[in-house]
Amino acid sequence: MKPITHVLVVSSDPAYRDDVVAGLNSAAARLDNPLGLTAEACACDGGAVARLLAPAAGGGDWQVVLIDHGPRSDGQGRAAWETARAILAARPELSLYVLLEDDDEKLQVEQFAADAVDGYFYRDERDFHGWFRILAAEVAQKAATPFYDALQQYVAQAKDSWHTPGHSGGDSLRGSPWVGDFYDFVGEDMLRADLSVSVPELDSLLHPMGVIAEAQRLAAKAFGARKTYFATNGTSTSNKVIFQSLLTPGDKLLLDRNCHKSVHHGVILSGARPVYLDSSVNTHYGLFGPVPKATIERAIADNPDAKVLILTSCTYDGFRYDLRPIIELAHAAGIKVIVDEAWYGHARFHPELRPTAMECGADYATQSTHKILSAFSQASMVHVNDPSFDEHQFRENFNMHASTSPQYTLIASLDVARKQAVMEGYRLLDRSLKFVAELRQKINATQAFRVLELADMLPEEVAGDGVRLDPTKLTVDISASGWSADELRDELITRHNIQVEKNTHNTLTFLLTIGSTRSKVSRLFDALLRMAKDRRPPLAQARIPQAPRFTELACLPRDAFYEAGEAVPVLDEEGMPNAALDGRVCCDQIVPYPPGIPVLVPGQVVRLDIVRYLARLLQTQRSIDIHGLVHADSELKLRVLKAEELAVLPSYEPTQR
Ligand SMILES: Cc1ncc(COP(=O)(O)O)c(C=O)c1O
CATH class of the missing domain: 3.90.100.10 (Orn/Lys/Arg decarboxylase, C-terminal domain)
Incomplete structure (x- = not known):
């Protein structure tokens, strides 16, 4: 399917914006236009953001905003900046170009947002042909997948393999009476693309200088980081790498005891001295919540020698901290902040899910790109914003954990997942959020099942902490249905072919991702409706064992x-x-x-x-x-x-x- 790329031309001058739109569209009709670039006009007011948050007419996706600073005489420059600021706040992944009158205005733009602006045109030049070429190149650059492209090209060259892996592009499997079916199942391309560091054209994950470095640079821009690193051993490894980079034996760190086990493995590997912060618990639903803000504040005050604070946001159940004030407090105390965003890699691409940890000033964020976006399992990213980042130290630790034979299709999937998130992430997430709203309304209408809201899920002790919920993790209270969680899980999988993410004794959690489709939503609702019709008298409230609180450490x-x-x-x-x-x-x-x-x-x-x-x-x-x-x-x-x-x-x- 050919992409459609929309450019929004924002100006307070109706005649001028119509002129620009007509000029760009006429160039689009005359010139080579593989990305389907097409321009639309919009007034320079609050409507511009609304337009960018709504689907573009005729399908496709918004990719570029061309904002007119206007002639200085019309005094609209300020309105243009405010609109630009609002656009960037809502959709930071869009490219922003500015139409200027002269160099003085350029100076102003640079003071305002040098990093956020991707380019300038002089408004009176009206070089629509040239502008079209530049905008098309800008979109092509964002849509590039340097590693994936190089991998495809290499595979297409059909080189003879005299190197690892031993299956030699699948030749050892193909046609075998015993294992030929694996070749057919996995597919030729997957096997041909399973290459190794013996192919220098494909760069090295352990010392990226070429197409992997370029793919990582695009990812850093997309996720708002100074640097991004691809990892092929999951966020489990990304967490350990950061721990070993930042902490030496005996260094103190503050950590949510609720952190993923990889974080606790990082404590062992680094030899750090942990101060565990007990997280809140919702005992009714058996859900672990965030660490209370007061606990974090106290820990920061009581441990001025701590080097690092690590939190999980959002959690498996979707709890998101109000990160900014916590990070500011930690930084004021000289503590670096790592945020485990294993479950939150999609957040950058929809305003309802932002701000991300990077946007809140975290020094490091780790994301399981495979959990929510389209990367293959094990594909993870480390985003870095630490102003005193020691790249050599990080690289040494990264290489200690990374396989010297990374799976190349995993790297390609990270490149592709980043591209997708930038180019169409907003639209797909918006669709998922609409599915969530629809499912919530339909599930609640069954009266046997009820979608939990933040207020139901949030432990009381963190009620005033500004915690929010990622709505794409849909937690459903099943207690009124009379079914047990185990029975429902079994019924869903055996009778309805539906596999859920997880359950507690009285909830089921469904994960909506950019891969959720209308028919999956409809099948899930249908299954729940049938089971609601088979409802039984509510079960006696099962007494689930309450997880005990942390005791104390006797030794490291x-x-x-x-x-x-x-x-x-x-x-x-x-x-x-x-x-x-x-x-x-x-x-x-x-x-x-x-x-x-x-x-x-x-x-x-x-x-x-x-x-x-x-x-x-x-x-x-x-x-x-x-x-x-x-x-x-x-x-x-x-x-x-x-x-x-x-x-x-x-x-x-x-x-x-
Ligand atoms: C909070 C958290 N961090 C890290 C991980 C590990 O991620 P991965 O599966 O990518 O290794 C998980 C996995 O479930 C997790 O829940």
Whole structure:
């Protein structure tokens, strides 16, 4: 399908803007126009933003705004700047060109927004042919996919492979009576594109100087970062790389205990001294919320020697912090801020989801581009805004974690996902948000199911913290339906072919992404309606085990992790929570999945309520996995420090360096 590219010409002079539109469209008709560039006029007022937030007439997407500063004599310059500012606030991914009267105006523009303006034309030149060529080139540059293009070209050249990988472009598989079906299943292009660093034309992810560097530069511009790095081992690795770059053994860091397990792995690897911040909990729905703002403020005040603060925003359930004031406070205390945006890579491309962590001034943000945008699984980005970023240090740590044989189609998928987000992300997200509104209304009409609003989900302790919700994560209360969450999940998958993102004991979560379609929405609603018709008397409120709060650290997580320890059963001989674990020090990270939040971290003192919690989870939750337990002798055990190991380890002193 050929793209359609819309240019909005914004001017307070109706005759002039019509002239420009006619000139550009006439050039578009005469010249080569592969991107389908077409111009439309708009007055220089609040209507311009509204226009850019509405679908463009005739399909396609808005890509460029050409804003007329106007002749100085008409005094409209200020209105033009204000309009430009509002446009950039709503759609920062659009290209902005300014029509100027003279160089004095150019000076003003540079003071106003040198970084935000992509180019200038002198309004009286009326060189529509030249302007069209420049705008078309601008759009082509944004729509470029340097790595993906190079990969395609290389594959098309059909070179003989005398290098890794061993399947040699799929030749080892093709036609095999045993594994030929894999070739057919995966497809020739995927196998031919599975290349290696032996192909210098395709650059190196571990030392990018060519097409990967160029693709990363485009991503940095798209996501509003100074620098962006592609990672092919997921945000799990991106988090660890940043931790190891910023923290040396003994450095103190403040972290949401609710952080993803990769963050806790980063604590072990870096040898950092963590100060855990307990997050809020909605006990009714079994959801973990943000860390209360007052807790963060207190932690910053009490730990002036902390180097780093890391928060997750948005969370798996869609909770978004009011990040700006928190980041400002941390920066004022000399603390760098990392935001785990694994679930929020799409936010930059719709005003309803912004601001992003980068826009709020975070030093680092990690995003699982694969979770919400169109990249392949494991494809992640690290965005950097840290003014004292040490690129060498980062590179060394990146290379410590990265495979020397990255999957090239993953890199290509990051390039393509960035292009898509910039070129059509707004329109696709807007469609998803409309689906959310429609689903909310229809699901609520079933009366058996109810879409939870922020007020339902937000733990009370963070009610005044300015937390918002990412509406694309739709959490549905199922308690009035009489179905259990496990039954609903099973029914949805076996009878209706619908796989949900996750559930708690009384909620189901559906993830809407840019890949959600009208027919998927309709099938989901249809399934829920059928199940609502089969509703039963509400189940007795199940008593779900409440996750215990953090206890204390006896030693550094890293020290506990590297000891041999001993494995002690979670249940005693009578099948009861094992009291022998009370007071012992855990060596591993114990993480119930879902929700993936550690109940114990290495070095943490085990208390009986934690053992009871684990025992109850094991006995009552069918769909839960507990990562970190030792499976031995047909028992589940916790690895804890032996007394003699603990005796010689330095004890944990949060204030000591
Ligand atoms: C908050 C958070 N951070 C990081 C990750 C890891 O991301 P990835 O799956 O890309 O490794 C996840 C995965 O679920 C997550 O929920």
